[in-house]
Ligand SMILES: Nc1ncnc2c1ncn2[C@@H]1O[C@H](COP(=O)(O)OP(=O)(O)O)[C@@H](O)[C@H]1O
């Protein structure tokens with residue numbers, strides 16, 4: 029498929045069929061636009077209405093995330109961190125303002141486009157790992173390739189590569205219950221990586237881990253960022269923020285660079 033027909037697919041949201049080549053790593057920057065940010069947010073708000081109460085979870089956020097950033101977002105509980113991460117993850121839409129991923133407007137793109145973006149361009153990591161206990165590490169990672177329509181051989185090659193990148197090449201046949209918390213989170217990171225996403229989003233990825241396992245995860249994240257992966261990590265832990273290239277604080281729905 030040519031670049032032109034791919035952009036038509038994006039705007040109509042109709043043909044979601046992906047070839048093997050298209051599901052590969054998205055370029056961090058478009059040719060001829062070396063500095064094009066990954067995300068551009070302008071005056072983003074997200075308001076929740078609960079009965080007669082209105083919550084301004086995000087109250088006008090302007091933000092750029094650039095290729096190769098390792099950005100952390102700190103701030104008090106209720107400050108809007110998870111809300112922002114859900115918007116970045118195309119899991120929710122802003123109440124007002126614009127949020128661009130590359131040149132796709134996540135506020136107005138069709139549901140099919142958002143689905144494709146979640147399946148191919150964004151890796152998610154959560155505090156609670158969210159692995160399926162009855163599946164092996166390899167099967168958990170493989171699940172993320174379900175929408176990609178790859179051959180069996182290509183899938184198993186990608187799964188092996190993702191597990192190797194987090195140092196778990198020899199744990200593919202282990203179930204989550206047979207792994208430490210740090211290893212489980214590394215499987216979850218492999219599950220995000222196997223899509224070859226252009227950005228990885230993590231919400232408190234070390235929140236359930238002791239200090240040693242936290243450092244194990246931080247080493248993995250830092251290694252991925254050194255290889256060029258863009259990371260946005262919500263965290264309470266200043267040890268996580270110390271590894272970042274950019275530190276942001278979100279409080280009362282407003283963001284600031286630290
Ligand atoms: N689905 C929702 N419905 C109603 N209010 C919500 C919802 N999600 C979050 N909020 C509210 O929005 C504010 C920001 O929440 P959140 O983004 O979860 O903050 P953080 O992750 O920084 O703790 C809080 O006041 C929270 O209660």
Ligand SMILES: [Mg+2]
Pocket residue numbers: 109110111
């Ligand atoms: Mg939160």
